Amino acid sequence: MSSAFLPLTPREREVLPLVVSGLLNKQAAAELGISEVTLQIHRGKIMQKMKAESLAELVRMAGTLGIPRASPRRAPRMTFVVAVVDD
Numbered sequence: 461m462s463s464a465f466l467p468l469t470p471r472e473r474e475v476l477p478l479v480v481s482g483l484l485n486k487q488a489a490a491e492l493g494i495s496e497v498t499l500q501i502h503r504g505k506i507m508q509k510m511k512a513e514s515l516a517e518l519v520r521m522a523g524t525l526g527i528p529r530a531s532p533r534r535a536p537r538m539t540f541v542v543a544v545v546d547d
Contacts, residue, residue, distance in 0.1 A: 467509045475502040477530040479515070480522040491530070 468476065478488035489499040512518035522529075 468506060472502050472506050472509070475499060476506055476518075476522060477527055479503050479506070480519045480527065481529040483530070 474492060475488065478491055483491070485496050485499050485503070489496045492499070506512075507515075507518060510518060510521055512521055
């Protein structure tokens with residue numbers, strides 16, 4: 461494990477895969493049940509601690525560290541069947 465990843469808090473380690481997966485802040489925050497502002501604070505601290513100057517650099521660093529990209533939980537798709545009945 462890289463020394464850049466070690467100083468992250470447990471919550472920041474939860475946030476990182478969501479951020480590098482390309483989710484919008486709003487989506488990542490919803491996944492964790494936190495506010496968008498709180499997520500932005502965590503993302504900023506992650507960027508500082510990992511010394512990433514851009515999101516693209518953070519994504520590359522996460523890939524190098526083997527941090528898997530998160531797949532968000534999605535509600536199952538609902539299918540509706542409409543029947544037309546002639547009288």
